[in-house]
Amino acid sequence: MILYFSATGNCAFAAKRIAEKIGDEAVSLLPKFRENDHTALRSEKPWVVVAPVYVAEMPRLVRDWLRATPLTGSRDIFFVFTCASEMSCSGYFARQLAEEKGMVYHGSASVKMPTNYPIFFTVKEDYECRRLVEEAIPVIDKAAEIISLNGVIPEKKPSKAILGCTIPVNDLYYKYFVKAKDFYATDACIGCGKCTTVCPCVNVRLENGRPVWGENCTHCMACLSSCPKEAIEYRGKTEGKRRYHFPKPERGVQSKTMHEETERSGHMKVVLAGAFGHLGADILRELVARGYEVVATGRTIRRPKDCEGGYDAVAADMQDPASLRGLCEGADVVISTVGLTKASAEVSCYDVDYQGNMNLLEEARRAGVKQFAYVSVLKADGNPSVPMLDAKAKFEEKLKTSGLGWVIFRPSGYFYDIAKVFMPMIEKGKVTLLGDKAVHCNVVDTPDFAAFIVEHMNDKGKLYNVGGKETWSYEELARMFFAAAGKEPKISRAPVWLFDVLAWVNKKKKNGKEAIIRFSKWTLTEEMVGDTVVGDASFAEYIKNCYKK
Ligand SMILES: Cc1cc2nc3c(=O)[nH]c(=O)nc-3n(C[C@H](O)[C@H](O)[C@H](O)COP(=O)(O)O)c2cc1C
Ligand code: SF4
Ligand code: SF4
Numbered sequence: 001m002i003l004y005f006s007a008t009g010n011c012a013f014a015a016k017r018i019a020e021k022i023g024d025e026a027v028s029l030l031p032k033f034r035e036n037d038h039t040a041l042r043s044e045k046p047w048v049v050v051a052p053v054y055v056a057e058m059p060r061l062v063r064d065w066l067r068a069t070p071l072t073g074s075r076d077i078f079f080v081f082t083c084a085s086e087m088s089c090s091g092y093f094a095r096q097l098a099e100e101k102g103m104v105y106h107g108s109a110s111v112k113m114p115t116n117y118p119i120f121f122t123v124k125e126d127y128e129c130r131r132l133v134e135e136a137i138p139v140i141d142k143a144a145e146i147i148s149l150n151g152v153i154p155e156k157k158p159s160k161a162i163l164g165c166t167i168p169v170n171d172l173y174y175k176y177f178v179k180a181k182d183f184y185a186t187d188a189c190i191g192c193g194k195c196t197t198v199c200p201c202v203n204v205r206l207e208n209g210r211p212v213w214g215e216n217c218t219h220c221m222a223c224l225s226s227c228p229k230e231a232i233e234y235r236g237k238t239e240g241k242r243r244y245h246f247p248k249p250e251r252g253v254q255s256k257t258m259h260e261e262t263e264r265s266g267h268m269k270v271v272l273a274g275a276f277g278h279l280g281a282d283i284l285r286e287l288v289a290r291g292y293e294v295v296a297t298g299r300t301i302r303r304p305k306d307c308e309g310g311y312d313a314v315a316a317d318m319q320d321p322a323s324l325r326g327l328c329e330g331a332d333v334v335i336s337t338v339g340l341t342k343a344s345a346e347v348s349c350y351d352v353d354y355q356g357n358m359n360l361l362e363e364a365r366r367a368g369v370k371q372f373a374y375v376s377v378l379k380a381d382g383n384p385s386v387p388m389l390d391a392k393a394k395f396e397e398k399l400k401t402s403g404l405g406w407v408i409f410r411p412s413g414y415f416y417d418i419a420k421v422f423m424p425m426i427e428k429g430k431v432t433l434l435g436d437k438a439v440h441c442n443v444v445d446t447p448d449f450a451a452f453i454v455e456h457m458n459d460k461g462k463l464y465n466v467g468g469k470e471t472w473s474y475e476e477l478a479r480m481f482f483a484a485a486g487k488e489p490k491i492s493r494a495p496v497w498l499f500d501v502l503a504w505v506n507k508k509k510k511n512g513k514e515a516i517i518r519f520s521k522w523t524l525t526e527e528m529v530g531d532t533v534v535g536d537a538s539f540a541e542y543i544k545n546c547y548k549k
Contacts, residue, residue: 001043002026004050005033005062005200007220008116009246010082013133014140015050016291018080021144024048026291027310032069033061033200040070046106047077048147049094052116054219055173056088056166058097061200061218066097077101078147079108080140084115089166091155107153109143111136116221116244119234123242133246180217183224185210188231192326195223195232197314228329228367247330269293270457271328271369273318273360274337276302278416279375282450283335284311290454297327318356319347321363328360328367333457336360337375339392345512353391361395361402371405373457378410378465378528388519400461407459409452412467412530413443413523415542422481423546429487431478434524435496439474441528442467445542448535467530470539474524480540484547496525 002024004015012028019026024045031037051062058081071077079094081087091108098105113136114129115121124132146153158166180203185195191209201216204223211223211232224232225245233239270287274280275296281304287294294311301313316323318338328334338360340352357374364372374396381393399406418441425431444467452466472480475491482489499521506513 001041001045002048002050003029003041005029005052005059006050007052007198007200007222008225008244010111010113010116010133010136011050011052011080012293013246014080014082014111014113014136015048016293017137017140018048018050018144018147020291021141022148025289025310026050028312029062029065030198030200031311031313033065034202038065038069040072042073043071044073046074046147046150047071047103048080049077050080050082051090052220053081053083053087053090055170056090056162057093057170058090059218059220060174063093063097067100071101071103075103076106076150077103078106078143078153080111080143081108082111082113082136084117084121085112086110086156089158089163092158092163106147106151107155109139109146109153110155111139111143114244114246116225117219118221118224118241118243119219119237123244125242129244129246178217178219180213180215182235182237183211183213183217184233184235185227186231186233188229189227190229190231190325192228192329194226194228194326194329197312197326198222198226226330228326268332269295269330271295271297271331271334271364272337273297273316273334274339274375275313276300276304277337277341279414279446279450280337281307282446283337283453286447286450286454287311292454295327295331318360319351321359324359324363326367328364328369331364331367331369333371333373334360334364334369335373335375335453335457339375339377340388340515342516345510348512349388349391349515350394353388354395357395358398361399361404365402365404369404371407371458371460372399372402373407373409373453374399375453376408376410378412378467378530379526380410382526383522386518386522387515389522405458405460407456407461408463409449409456410463410465410530411444411449412441412465412528414449415443415445415468415537415539418443418477418539419481419543419546422478425478426481426485426487430490430492431481433474433478433491433493434499434521436493437525439525439527440471441474441477441523442469442471442530442533443528443539444468444530444534445537445539448537452532452534464532465530466532466534467528468535468537468539469533471529472539477539477543480543481546484544486547496521 002015002019004011006012015026077098081090087110095105114132195211196204203214203216204211225243270292275284276298285307288310296311297314297316340349376392384390479489503514503517
């Protein structure tokens with residue numbers, strides 16, 4: 001497992017590149033720092049720590065986190081330090097730390113990259129930064145090769161004289177210089193809040209729409225360098241000076257070479273809205289596994305299993321445009337799975353599916369995002385009297401004319417959704433289907449669909465009607481569920497008008513169930529077969545597995 005901390009992108013780039021080369025996962029430590037999370041991690045593959053150099057050593061927050069967090073499984077550990085000149089004593093102290101943890105130290109790589117510290121150094125011009133990044137690539141790749149062979153990275157040991165002065169200088173530096181009191185925001189600040197989300201020490205908060213700094217700073221430069229408006233200054237030190245971030249926080253300013261490189265390494269930023277639902281979590285896993293930089297957002301943060309790190313999680317309410325401010329800064333693509341999935345008396349699908357996505361689209365446009373991928377539903381434009389379809393169809397139309405690149409995915413339905421509908425009926429011993437007509441569906445498994453979405457999220461002006469490889473009638477499905485549960489099939493059919501009555505009754509009750517009933521009626525009486533067949537998962541097998549202990 002590759003653990004990395006990156007304030008301004010260099011280490012993120014190196015870590016993701018190594019992950020891609022050696023086929024391992026890169027996990028950002030930012031959320032762990034922010035949440036003071038020291039839960040033990042496990043990896044059977046060697047550990048790789050990628051961190052910047054701060055005052056000739058590993059950053060203290062990385063060192064302290066490693067000390068306090070059990071790393072189980074493999075006992076092998078490598079370090080990769082990105083730095084502006086050299087890693088200096090970082091390897092020396094990394095060896096000590098590895099030994100303290102009873103691990104086998106496999107050396108440290110020193111990767112020279114652009115400086116990110118405008119308070120004391122001059123950030124080089126773009127073309128020079130580019131050259132430095134390009135020169136760093138073979139060094140990163142060499143380290144990756146040694147890691148993949150479980151070898152030892154050769155390193156230059158610091159002299160006794162360097163070591164002798166580093167320790168006191170580092171101490172004095174942290175004690176007297178590492179302070180946040182001189183940070184301030186200029187009038188260019190738009191109150192987007194980006195600076196509050198990138199701080200590993202949770203040291204920046206917004207007050208009256210402006211950032212305010214606390215006392216727990218490590219001078220990482222994430223806040224100053226991530227501001228899309230370059231509105232953050234460090235009094236007397238940074239005014240009029242260049243900042244560094246890789247890639248640049250604003251869109252459209254990367255050079256072609258840099259952009260090509262970031263694309264090649266998968267270093268593309270994706271904002272995923274609706275990230276913590278069933279499909280959202282699968283898309284999130286897919287994006288993280290493929291090495292994208294991801295901002296995962298939803299109303300409440302619920303980190304999915306098997307995807308603990310490697311992305312930023314931001315709580316945001318799609319219905320509240322203020323909570324979306326800054327969410328899409330620097331993003332290349334926005335993916336939205338946002339839609340109402342439960343009955344609600346408070347909000348309608350027009351509030352969520354339509355207005356929520358409109359708010360997100362507006363924020364994406366404001367941030368200069370070029371591409372928006374939307375997960376809708378099959379035949380969304382098929383019946384305007386079904387609010388859950390109509391709200392989606394209306395948003396689709398707005399998206400198509402928004403001026404952003406767009407791709408729309410219309411799934412037929414999901415394995416787990418059908419199982420959720422059928423299993424309680426099987427439990428009760430009787431399945432009731434709607435109407436006399438045999439209708440069919442080819443639902444898709446969400447991991448397959450998630451992979452398809454990620455592969456096609458950059459397609460321009462495309463609409464995919466997505467389904468799985470097997471098409472079954474609802475009656476066939478009911479029989480398969482009964483067989484898997486080891487029960488005699490008992491299937492009855494209710495008249496279609498019954499759902500109209502139910503919808504009417506619930507409309508009167510104003511309990512929010514009317515929209516769900518109308519949508520269920522629609523899906524149970526319409527052919528739901530997508531012509532873009534995705535994935536190899538068998539729904540028949542899935543049903544059998546639902547009843548395996
Ligand atoms: C507080 C601070 C101290 C730094 N000290 C050193 C140093 O002693 N030697 C060095 O070569 N680079 C130093 N740097 C530069 C960073 O290590 C370098 O730019 C690194 O690649 C940044 O990584 P990141 O973009 O992943 O945050 C320092 C940067 C900061 C912010
Ligand atoms: S990132 Fe910049 S613009 Fe956004 S709130 Fe912070 S200082 Fe203001
Ligand atoms: S407040 Fe300090 S620690 Fe937080 S992002 Fe800014 S420089 Fe880094």
